[in-house]
Amino acid sequence: MSSAVDTSKPEPDGGATVAGVPRSRIVVASMVGTSIEFYDFYIYATAAVSVFPHLFFPKGNGTTALLASLATFGLAFVARPLGSILFGHFGDRIGRKTTLVGSLLTMGIATFVIGLLPTYHQIGLVAPALLALMRFCQGLGLGGEWSGAALLATETAQKGKRAWAAMWPQLGAPIGFFLANGLFLIITLFLDHDNSSPDLDGAFLTWGWRIPFLLSAIMVMIGLYVRLKLEETPVFARAVARGEKVKTPLAEVFKTSWRQLIIGTFVMLATYTLFYIMTTWVLSYGTGKTPAQGGTGAGFHYTDFLVLQLIAVLFFAAAVPVSGWLADRYGRRVTLLVITGLIMVFGLTFGVMLNQEGMGNARMLVFLAIGMLLMGMTFGPMSAVLPELFPTNVRYTGSGIAYNTASILGAAVAPFIATWLATSYGVGWVGIYLLIAAALTFVALLVMRETRDQSLDDVGA
Template identity: 40%
Template sequence: MTASAITRNPTSQRRIAFATIIGTTIEWYDFFIYATSAGLVFAHLFFKPAGEEIGVLLSFATVGISFLFRPLGAFLAGHYGDRIGRRAMLVITLVLMGVATMLIGLLPTYAQIGIAAPVLLLLLRILQGLSAGGEWGGAVLMAVEHAPANRRGRAGSWPQLGVPLGFLLASGITALMTGVISPGDAYLEWGWRVPFLLSFVLIIVGFVIRRTVEESPVFTELARRGKQKNVPVVTLFRRHWYLVILAALVFAGNGTLGYMTTGGFLNRYAITVQNLATTSVLVAASVGAVVWFFSTLAAGYMADVIGRRNTFLIGFALQAAIVFPIFWLVGNGGLPGLYFALVLISTSLGLTYGPLAAWYAEIFPASIRFSGVSITYAIGAILGGAFAPMIAQMLLETTGSTTAISTYLLTASLLGGVATLCLRDRSGIALEADNEAEQASGATMFTSRAVAQEFSGKR
């Protein structure tokens, strides 16, 4: 089957959409259930001897440390994804994430095995980071490279939908555990483990679904022609390092605000500082995830109509406008204020997340595309999301107010907007292997012709 046949086959498109959404939902459920638990119970269960304040910082630090291993996961998955294919890496990363998550649910606490407990927790979190670093690139390329040129924005939003869905699932199940199944001390004793153990069921479902999809037509053509790079990462950084930095800053602008919610900080702030009920806050977070889902989906459609860059600029303008009001709403508006703040956050996040997959896929040449999108995404996650909850907690404890946090979020949004202006919109560019010269030139205002000549075979 040719690439064009695959692209125009509605059944294949539906299968790919379903597989990428389900797979990324499971991956990010696993990732977010950790962040949710870190904000609620890990300080007590694994870091209690350090004291409450330091224990919370250490708990949020384990959320961030895993991000430092995302680039390694992206390097490995990118290398083999550009060498042996997108689909194989999707299956491997899914299994790795699920196993690490399930083992966290079986982990003894500090009270049971002492210092070994936080050490093992950190090791398993690192495995989650490796998996997350490699999963996203494969999922988005499977979606975008199968799609017609005029539908790449919405096709690229499919795997993006797995992030708010994973957050919704993580928040919803945790709310069910804290409010119904294991309220109070029961959640602290055993209820927190259940969401982690559920990963075993989800991983089986995801494995079966992802095994059914066909390989990306772009990679199939690359392999047929023998045009894979021996070491794609080397080519990426030798010829496209500035592109990696700019595109990473774009995602960092989204992630810094995003991890205020998904990283657990806003939940903890609403519960411990504003004294809102835990289950009520988790339900509000679930509603925010629903809004994030629909804003991400809408942004994918917008990206096909008004372009990737324009959609991003609207999103960053909204982010910059809300970073001060959201904390005022949470601090003064009670539970309704929290809902309103989460709606504002989730809407802006969708606008700066929905078009990301299509834009990333269109700015990197085919033979290094998996490496490019994966590593760039991982670096952006470190710059924007890794330690954002911990930084926010430190700023809150140091200054006693949220003004410094809002300033931090505003700076990240402005940097993301500036980086967006430095990239060119590449909507509709051919993604196939025989178009690498065009793909390698013009992604930014700084691209040199020498890059295009290397990919076209000219010296």
């Protein structure tokens, strides 16, 4: 730990620097890392719908291959809590900075390797096995990334502006999504790929899909450069100076903060369910064959639908800073209660908004924009809320476990359940599924205490 950190100050004082590091560098480091991490995650999500069913899970009918591909997509969410435990241990023991570098490398290397993997037609069942392994490693990396970036932002924030500072890493989600889907759009257009009738011998499925995975290496190097120039956060440095580190953060967090773990997990549930319905599932539904063609989808051309998603994600990005400001102004709890109530109402509109009869670009864009707007509003304050629930000595571990356990309950199964519901009972039931998840989050928020004025130097249950 650098001696440049002044552990005598009780809180960052609102100046242009924190522990000798320009505040602008902290903003960039917290945001660029999550942008890279979410870029890596989203290129897999996009490929899980448009590439992997053809190249890694080709046997059986189209729906079976899609569900198998989405299952490997969900595998990373199983790994994420394990990643939060692994990286949380080191984050609470040796510091935020070093651990953030490790999480970025773990996910970046796994993503790059996916771009080099042989397909099922080349090596048989070993191909999906290797894909699943790399997907698991992606999950481990992201499991440690988010909580570290959130702590970097919150533990260096100005007084009274923690939610605003914490929204910067949250902006990494729409930025990463925009970069990933934008790149896939450019490649599919350039290589003339039609997802509705894919050419297995065409340039896109032969080599073009690998480009976004391989290009991630450049982004990882940029992220490493920025993060290696950081210092440790003052809040963690003060905890070390007071001798408040614990030997086993995992045991300590379950001993002293088990209630916060449960509340934090369900507070995140609606956010995760909404996001992966609005990104992964809706892509497969929007580009799927219509009932007239023997399917249950909306029949959009793949590139047309990507354009709609890219426009909608701008609403996501715009809503994140708004929600950060609202959470500082009115409090985390009341802000999220209102937003979660609106998500429940949104769930009731699925049957009407996604009715295939007369479905056009305008109605689909309105649906995507509303969903992404609500996503930005609920996602923005989370990197302040979850860290504020936990004491300093287990904050990395606790916030990471809550965040990533919610990923299993709300995201890992969301595309799979939504696909099954839409196929078996209609798209209206996908909205009911979202409503139920939001209702559980609403209850958790009612139980949760307000954390806006909570000191991050507090240690103890």
